[in-house]
Amino acid sequence: MRPHTGVEMLADPESAPDAQLWRAIAGDDHRAFTALFERHAQAVWNYVYRLTGSWSAAEDVLSTTFLTAWRRRAEVVLIRESALPWLYTVAANLVRNDHRRRSRFLRLAPKLAVPDESRDHAEELAENDHTRQRLTRVLAAVDRLPASEREAVQLCMVGRMSTADAAQLLGINEVSVRSRLSRARTRLRGMTEESFDE
Numbered sequence: 001m002r003p004h005t006g007v008e009m010l011a012d013p014e015s016a017p018d019a020q021l022w023r024a025i026a027g028d029d030h031r032a033f034t035a036l037f038e039r040h041a042q043a044v045w046n047y048v049y050r051l052t053g054s055w056s057a058a059e060d061v062l063s064t065t066f067l068t069a070w071r072r073r074a075e076v077v078l079i080r081e082s083a084l085p086w087l088y089t090v091a092a093n094l095v096r097n098d099h100r101r102r103s104r105f106l107r108l109a110p111k112l113a114v115p116d117e118s119r120d121h122a123e124e125l126a127e128n129d130h131t132r133q134r135l136t137r138v139l140a141a142v143d144r145l146p147a148s149e150r151e152a153v154q155l156c157m158v159g160r161m162s163t164a165d166a167a168q169l170l171g172i173n174e175v176s177v178r179s180r181l182s183r184a185r186t187r188l189r190g191m192t193e194e195s196f197d198e
Helices: 018-026 030-052 055-071 084-112 121-144 147-158 163-170 174-192
Strands: none
Touching (some): 030 055, 030 084, 055 084, 084 121, 084 147, 121 174, 147 174
16 A cells, blocks of 8 residues: 555545646545546547547557556646646557557568468458558657647547637637647648648
């Protein structure tokens, strides 16, 4: 059991802001963690589903994201009032790591497989390889964006949050969010040769 950190348990975690929840979570408040999970689980699941296109992958990454949050509760300090940008970053990193593992497997699979003339699952995976490569390029390009633009992209383009909601979450005005998205789209087009129009 961890020593008491001096953090008070919250009387009403459901109405507490994320930063206050996170401080309580760092003090091992399970109710605060449950409130944080209930508040953001659907948004994280939607975000991961849009990245992967897979219900099961979204479930797995959602679980691992919140497991990571619990494990790192004492060392992570939220920069903004909301935990959502940090949760999105953890989830995106998990998706990227999984993609790298799958890519290595797909490169090695032909060397291990017994030749078969009939169409199999590996052929279908190979057909999807181009899409996966595009996703990898786009995610890598998003990682290279300046932090303010990356946050706007993660929230609005990947997380499908409205610019008004993103502005409120980031503590800036909506025009600034739109401006960041516009600059990010221009940079991403240059880095990936993909279209990022609205």
